[in-house]
Amino acid sequence: MSKSLDYENLNENVKECQYAVRGELYLRASELQKEGKKIIFTNVGNPHALGQKPLTFPRQVVALCQAPFLLDDPNVGLFFPADAIAKVKHYISLTSGGLGAYSDSRGLPGIRKEVAEFIERRDGYPSDPELIFLTGGASIGVMQILQSIIRGAHDGILVPVPQYPLYSATISLLGGSLVPYFLEETANWGLDIGNLRQSVAQARSQGITVRAMVIINPGNPTGQCLSEANLKEILNFCYQNNVVLLGDEVYQQNIYQDERPFISARKVLMDMGPPISKEVELVSFHTVSKGYWGECGQRGGYFEMTNISPRTVEEIYKISSIALSPNVPAQIFMGLMVNPPKPGDISYDQYNRESKGILESLRKRAHIMTDGFNSCRNVVCNFTEGAMYSFPQIRLPPKAIEAAKNAGKVPDVFYCLKLLEATGISTVPGSGFGQKEGVFHLRTTILPAEEDMPAIMDSFKKFNDEFMEQYEDYRGYSRM
Amino acid sequence: MSKSLDYENLNENVKECQYAVRGELYLRASELQKEGKKIIFTNVGNPHALGQKPLTFPRQVVALCQAPFLLDDPNVGLFFPADAIAKVKHYISLTSGGLGAYSDSRGLPGIRKEVAEFIERRDGYPSDPELIFLTGGASIGVMQILQSIIRGAHDGILVPVPQYPLYSATISLLGGSLVPYFLEETANWGLDIGNLRQSVAQARSQGITVRAMVIINPGNPTGQCLSEANLKEILNFCYQNNVVLLGDEVYQQNIYQDERPFISARKVLMDMGPPISKEVELVSFHTVSKGYWGECGQRGGYFEMTNISPRTVEEIYKISSIALSPNVPAQIFMGLMVNPPKPGDISYDQYNRESKGILESLRKRAHIMTDGFNSCRNVVCNFTEGAMYSFPQIRLPPKAIEAAKNAGKVPDVFYCLKLLEATGISTVPGSGFGQKEGVFHLRTTILPAEEDMPAIMDSFKKFNDEFMEQYEDYRGYSRM
Known part of the structure; x- marks a missing residue:
C-alpha cells in the first residue's frame, strides 16, 4: 500500500508547479560545486553571494538593534556613529x-x-x-x-x-x-x-x-x-x-x-x-x-x-x-x-558613496554584459534598462535542437547545461520563464563583480561560439 | 458590478478560515491600547513583549554577523567575547x-x-x-x-x-x-x-x-x-x-x-x-x-x-x-x-545562568497561575506541565450564557471581552481552540513578569468573582 506522503498521494498542484530559478540547472550546479568545480551562480538575483558588500549604515543599525545591551556601554560610540545609535533607539x-x-x-x-x-x-x-x-x-x-x-x-x-x-x-x-x-x-x-x-x-x-x-x-x-x-x-x-x-x-x-x-x-x-x-x-x-x-x-x-x-x-x-x-x-x-540618511547626517556621505558606487557599477555591468552577448555568434540581446538580469536570445541551430532532443532535454536546458559544465556559469534556461515557441533564451544576472565580468563574458563567448560552430558545422557536414 | 477583490469574490477558503489568537479579542485589545488603556497581552506566546530579556550570547553573535566589518576593528574584543567572535566567523x-x-x-x-x-x-x-x-x-x-x-x-x-x-x-x-x-x-x-x-x-x-x-x-x-x-x-x-x-x-x-x-x-x-x-x-x-x-x-x-x-x-x-x-x-x-555554549566556554556561565533563570521563573509562574485560577469561583485549571499557556475552564452560569446570547456573542468571547475591558488582560476564548459543547475556557500565557503575576491574578480573581456573583445572583433573583 502506498503511504500517505508518497509521491502519488501528494497534492497535484504541488507536483505540477515548476520553479526553474532553482530547478535542474541549479541542482546540477550545486552538485558540481560539491565536486569542487568553481560555479558562478548567476541563476538568482543574489548580489551579496557574488561579492556585493552590504551598505554599512543599515547593518550598523540592525546589528545594534540585535544587541541593545551595547547601548549601555560607554564605548558604544567607538563602533557606532551617533546617527546610527539614534536610529536604533527609534526603531x-x-x-x-x-x-x-x-x-x-x-x-x-x-x-x-x-x-x-x-x-x-x-x-x-x-x-x-x-x-x-x-x-x-x-x-x-x-x-x-x-x-x-x-x-x-x-x-x-x-x-x-x-x-x-x-x-x-x-x-x-x-x-x-x-x-x-x-x-x-x-x-x-x-x-x-x-x-x-x-x-x-x-x-x-x-x-x-x-x-x-x-x-x-x-x-x-x-x-x-x-x-x-x-x-x-x-x-x-x-x-x-x-x-x-x-x-x-x-x-x-x-x-x-x-x-x-x-x-x-x-x-x-x-x-x-x-x-x-x-x-x-x-x-x-x-x-x-x-x-x-x-x-x-x-x-x-x-x-x-x-x-x-x-x-x-x-x-x-x-x-x-x-x-x-x-x-x-x-x-x-x-x-x-x-528613510535613509539625509544630507547633513553623519553617515550620509558614506551611505551615498556606497549606494552610488553599487548602482554605477551595475550600470557598467549591464553594458558589458549586453555588449558581450551581442558579440557572440547567434546571440542577440536587448539592453538591460532596469532590474538585474540579461535575457539574451540564443539562436540554436537545428542540429543543436536535434541533439537536445536526443539527450531528452529541452533545447535551452541542453545549451545551459553545456554552458555550466564548460564554464561553471549557472544560468536559467528561457523555458523556465516562458518564451515564444521555437525561440530560446537564457537568463543571467548582471551581478558578478565588475572586475570579473570581462573574463566571464570571454568564457561565455568561447563556449558559445564553439557550441555554435560544432552544431552548425555538423549540420553542414551532414548535408554532404 | 462588484470588483475583482471585493469580499464576495474572494477565495471562500480564505473567508472561512479563523485565527482566534489574533481575532476579535486581539483587535479589541489593540483598539483599547490605542485609546490609552494599559493592556496585558497574554493572547500570544510572545515572551519578549512581556519583558523577557533575550539571551546575551546568541544576540552578540547575530549582531556581529550583521556587522562583519566590525571584525576588522582591533577593539572588537571590548564588546564581544572571544567565543562569540569565533562563532561569528564560523557562521x-x-x-x-x-x-x-x-x-x-x-x-x-x-x-x-x-x-x-x-x-x-x-x-x-x-x-x-x-x-x-x-x-x-x-x-x-x-x-x-x-x-x-x-x-x-x-x-x-x-x-x-x-x-x-x-x-x-x-x-x-x-x-x-x-x-x-x-x-x-x-x-x-x-x-x-x-x-x-x-x-x-x-x-x-x-x-x-x-x-x-x-x-x-x-x-x-x-x-x-x-x-x-x-x-x-x-x-x-x-x-x-x-x-x-x-x-x-x-x-x-x-x-x-x-x-x-x-x-x-x-x-x-x-x-x-x-x-x-x-x-x-x-x-x-x-x-x-x-x-x-x-x-x-x-x-x-x-x-x-x-x-x-x-x-x-x-x-x-x-x-x-x-x-x-x-x-x-x-x-x-x-x-x-x-549548539549553545559548552562548559568551559567563556560565555557558558552567563548563558547557563540566563537560560536557567528564565526556565525557573516560568516554572514558578506556571504554579502561581494555576493556583490563582483554582482559587477563583467557578474556575478549574489543570497544571501547566509544559509549553507556556494556562487553559482554565470557566463554568459560566446559565444567565451569563443568556446575557452573551443577547449580546450576540459566543459565551466565552463575552466573558473574555468583559475581562479585557475590566482588567486589560487580553486572553483568547476557548472557542478559538475548540472545546466540548457547553464547556468554556480561556487561554492565557504564563509569560507576564514574575513580579507582576500576583497583581494580575488578583485582578483576574476580582473580575471573575464579581462576574460570577452578578450572573449567579441574577439567576437567583429571576427564580423568585
Whole structure:
C-alpha cells in the first residue's frame, strides 16, 4: 500500500508547479560545486553571494538593534556613529519588545508609517499606512494576494511571458489558470495592449474569468522599464476589464538609463484622476532584496493596497496572522531603506558613496554584459534598462535542437547545461520563464563583480561560439 | 458590478478560515491600547513583549554577523567575547555571502548539520541533514507540509481539540477537512486512543480519507506532556491507519515537572524498532520562538522528515524554493540554539545562568497561575506541565450564557471581552481552540513578569468573582 506522503498521494498542484530559478540547472550546479568545480551562480538575483558588500549604515543599525545591551556601554560610540545609535533607539521604540517579539501581523505600525511617507514622497500622493503590510520578502506578499484571489481553475491571472516563475509556480500551487500575454522582444520587451486583449478574449472563450494582471516593472527577466504611456494603457485596460493590477516593482531602484526612469503604477493611477484613480484595484510590491541594498537573506518586503475594499483588507490581515508576523529585523531594514540618511547626517556621505558606487557599477555591468552577448555568434540581446538580469536570445541551430532532443532535454536546458559544465556559469534556461515557441533564451544576472565580468563574458563567448560552430558545422557536414 | 477583490469574490477558503489568537479579542485589545488603556497581552506566546530579556550570547553573535566589518576593528574584543567572535566567523563561513545572501531554500547546509547533531544527541539516533529544512518559524513549515498533503475536502487531518488554531486555519485555507479528536480535561488533557479511533471511524463514514495526525507536545493550549506510553499508542495507531504524524514539538524546552519530561515522537518511533520505525511517516517541528529563547520576532524554525519518500522530499524542496529562502539571521539563531555554549566556554556561565533563570521563573509562574485560577469561583485549571499557556475552564452560569446570547456573542468571547475591558488582560476564548459543547475556557500565557503575576491574578480573581456573583445572583433573583 502506498503511504500517505508518497509521491502519488501528494497534492497535484504541488507536483505540477515548476520553479526553474532553482530547478535542474541549479541542482546540477550545486552538485558540481560539491565536486569542487568553481560555479558562478548567476541563476538568482543574489548580489551579496557574488561579492556585493552590504551598505554599512543599515547593518550598523540592525546589528545594534540585535544587541541593545551595547547601548549601555560607554564605548558604544567607538563602533557606532551617533546617527546610527539614534536610529536604533527609534526603531526599538517602535517594536513591542525588541527584535525578539512578534510584531503585528501586518508589521510594526511605525515602520508602515515610514513606508507610507516614502510612497508619498516618491509619487506625490498620500499613502495610508493601514493599507501597507510588511512581509518576509515580496514573494510572500505575492503569494498571499494570489491566494485571496484564486478560487479555482476558472480564475485566470494575466502574467507576462517571459515572466518570473514565482507567478507561474504560485498560480499552479493555488490551482488557478495562468493567462499569458507576450512581451515583444523586438520592441525591447514592451507590452502591446492589442496582444493583451487577445489573451483575455482567448481565456474567456475557454470559460476563464480573468481576475488579475501581473506587471513586473522593471522587468524580470526582461529588464525593460514600462513607459508612462504603457502604464496608462494598462490601467485603462484593468478598468475596462475589472481586473486587479499586481505591480511587482521590486527593481524600482535598479535603473540604468536616465531617459527611461521608473514610474510607479500607483503614481500613474493617481495622475489619471477619477473614475479610474478611485476604481482600479492595485497591489504594489517592494523589497529590501534588490536595489543597491541586495539584502536578500534578510527577507523583507511590503505590499501596498489601493482601492481594495476594507473588508478584503481585513481578510488579508487575517490570513497574514496565521504565520504570526514577518521577521522584525527585516522590517527595520525596510524602515531604513525608505528613510535613509539625509544630507547633513553623519553617515550620509558614506551611505551615498556606497549606494552610488553599487548602482554605477551595475550600470557598467549591464553594458558589458549586453555588449558581450551581442558579440557572440547567434546571440542577440536587448539592453538591460532596469532590474538585474540579461535575457539574451540564443539562436540554436537545428542540429543543436536535434541533439537536445536526443539527450531528452529541452533545447535551452541542453545549451545551459553545456554552458555550466564548460564554464561553471549557472544560468536559467528561457523555458523556465516562458518564451515564444521555437525561440530560446537564457537568463543571467548582471551581478558578478565588475572586475570579473570581462573574463566571464570571454568564457561565455568561447563556449558559445564553439557550441555554435560544432552544431552548425555538423549540420553542414551532414548535408554532404 | 462588484470588483475583482471585493469580499464576495474572494477565495471562500480564505473567508472561512479563523485565527482566534489574533481575532476579535486581539483587535479589541489593540483598539483599547490605542485609546490609552494599559493592556496585558497574554493572547500570544510572545515572551519578549512581556519583558523577557533575550539571551546575551546568541544576540552578540547575530549582531556581529550583521556587522562583519566590525571584525576588522582591533577593539572588537571590548564588546564581544572571544567565543562569540569565533562563532561569528564560523557562521559567516557557512553562508554564501553573509546574512544578505539568500541561502539554499532548505537553509544553510552547515546549520542543518548542526540541527541533525542536536537531534542525535537528544534522541540517541542519527539524523540526516538532508531531511531537515530550516523555515521562517515553525508555522511556515506546518503550512508547507499540510499543503503537500491536502488535495481537497475529502482529505482529513486529525487535530487535537483543544488545538492551536494554526492547524484549523491552515486546513481551512487549503480546503481540507479537520477531523477533531478530543483531549480529556479530567485526565490532565491526555489522549485517549479509543476516542481517536472513534474520530477516524466517523470521518471515514463521511467519505473522508484520514491522511495525517497532528500532536502538539507539550500541548498548546493545554500544557500537557505526552507520556512515552501515549506516544507509542499514537505511533501504533499511525502505523495501522497509514497516517503521517505531524509532531509539533516547539515547546520541548518548556518543561515544568521533572516527573513528566519531554520525549520526542522520533525517539519513541526509533525505540519501537522495525517495522514501525521504518514505516511510520513523521514530520517534527521546532522553533527559536519558544523555550527560554523566545526569539519570536526573528522567525526561525525547522522541520525534520522521517520515513518520507525521497521523491516527496524533492517536491517539498521545490515548493520551499518559491519564496527563495528562509531568513538567514534566524537560521543562525537556530544554529546557536541547537549548539549553545559548552562548559568551559567563556560565555557558558552567563548563558547557563540566563537560560536557567528564565526556565525557573516560568516554572514558578506556571504554579502561581494555576493556583490563582483554582482559587477563583467557578474556575478549574489543570497544571501547566509544559509549553507556556494556562487553559482554565470557566463554568459560566446559565444567565451569563443568556446575557452573551443577547449580546450576540459566543459565551466565552463575552466573558473574555468583559475581562479585557475590566482588567486589560487580553486572553483568547476557548472557542478559538475548540472545546466540548457547553464547556468554556480561556487561554492565557504564563509569560507576564514574575513580579507582576500576583497583581494580575488578583485582578483576574476580582473580575471573575464579581462576574460570577452578578450572573449567579441574577439567576437567583429571576427564580423568585
